[in-house]
Amino acid sequence: MFCKLLSYTLKGIEPLKVQVEIDINNGLTAFDIVGLPDSSVRESKERVRSSIKNSEYRFPMNRITINLAPANVKKEGALYDLPIAVGILCSTGIASISKLENHLFFGELALDGSLRSFKQLFPIICSLNQKSEFEIFKFIVPTEAEPQLTCLNNPNILYANSLSDVVNYLNSKIELPNSIYNYINNNVPDYPDFAEIKGQLHAKNAMIVAACGHHNILLIGPPGSGKTLLAKSFPALFPPLTSAESIQLTQIYSLADLLSTSELVTQRPIRSPHHTITPQALAGGGASPKPGEISLAHKGILFLDELLEFNKKTLEILRQPLESKKIDISRAQHTVSYPSDFLLIASTNPCPCGYYPNLKRCVCSPNKVKQYLNKLSGPLLDRIDIHIETEPLTIKSLNSADSLSTKEMLHSVEIGIERQKHRFQADRFNESISTSEISTYCKLTSSGQLLLENWFERPHSSASPTMRSYHKILKLSRTIADLCDSDLIDEQHIAKAIQYRSLDQIL
Incomplete structure (x- = not known):
């Protein structure tokens, strides 16, 4: 007796087809699972056996072989419990095979036959x-899994409480319910108001530009000047999450594995890792690579406080995802990609003591200040x-009673x-404008063109401007012009964009 079902697992966030083949033959009683299963898959033998018996079905006392193909891909988790049990019951004639075509079964089995969700279920069904x-x-x-999966608005997702429900559905004794609903994000997160931050008008205006055009931003200043509070207030300038996001x-x-199986993410993520974070935790990793901080900040904010205290090798990992908006993690057996379209906010002190250029308080030499800032590499700063x-x-x-509030800033954004x-x-x-689209x-x-040419050609203190910094100036200018409700980029917009890249003048 032979039966074959289709199932899926994940490679990164992409689906990977797995064929669940069940063969039941006469011989010594045995129950084997082959196809490179891990320990949780091998343990499914006992879960499947007990759930079938406790659902009052006969478990075959024959030689049972389960093959999970392709055999070169490691199978992990409890997602194969339900297809294995259904395959055994169909092979023995307890469940009808007429509905197996165009049906996919997902679920972990409890010993009493009830169905449980698992962490990979939502990503698999979404993909x-x-x-x-x-x-x-x-x-x-x-x-x-219904609280999560209903947001997909797919009437073909059917919900079962137990293995008995699935068997009765296959035997056309019952119909399984589905559920759809319209996504409405009513969550209003509570962020600090910019009005609580006294002064810093120049920094607040830069925050407006960053939020409007989705530009990465680095805050440099002495301790206690409000850098961290500015960063924590920044998410209030972002629009709410859409259903797709x-x-x-x-x-x-x-x-x-940061959500229960009944939760949805309804707020933009703000990830703020400590400066002792390892490269693997930032980028993602493990034998079966999991998303790291830069992927967990997708569609949100990655805030790196005390940027220059991070390990330099760790910071250099940011280069690729800042450019391509995804991170590729390679292992011996496979490579996975995770999205990482985040806005980077970083903060740092201008020198080791923190008080440069206040010469009355700063105890650092000019050479020591430059050496400290040079911890940030040119390609990353670009x-x-x-x-x-x-x-x-x-x-x-x-x-001062006057302080730019979140409401006022949000109106401009x-x-x-x-x-x-x-x-x-x-x-x-605007940050996503490609090189080929810049001229459009x-x-x-x-006058704006003349100022930009003069900036690019003038002598600089160290390295000359790169094409990347040239394009960054243009994109920044485009956002500043949008905030001024202008179709053309004028010299005042170019001048402000150049002013916003202060480290280009120092390093």
């Missing part, structure tokens, strides 16, 4: 749901669009975002 060839398939999943983030967080200095607090700024939506006819930001979207006035 299959996005492919047109699976529109004719029905997915049989545990009812426990929420689904993609839930996939990533499920793979990282990828950070805005370098802004925060000012030391004064009594005048502390006593919304104006710029609307112009970008109209320009691109999509939810895109970044049109300059003659």
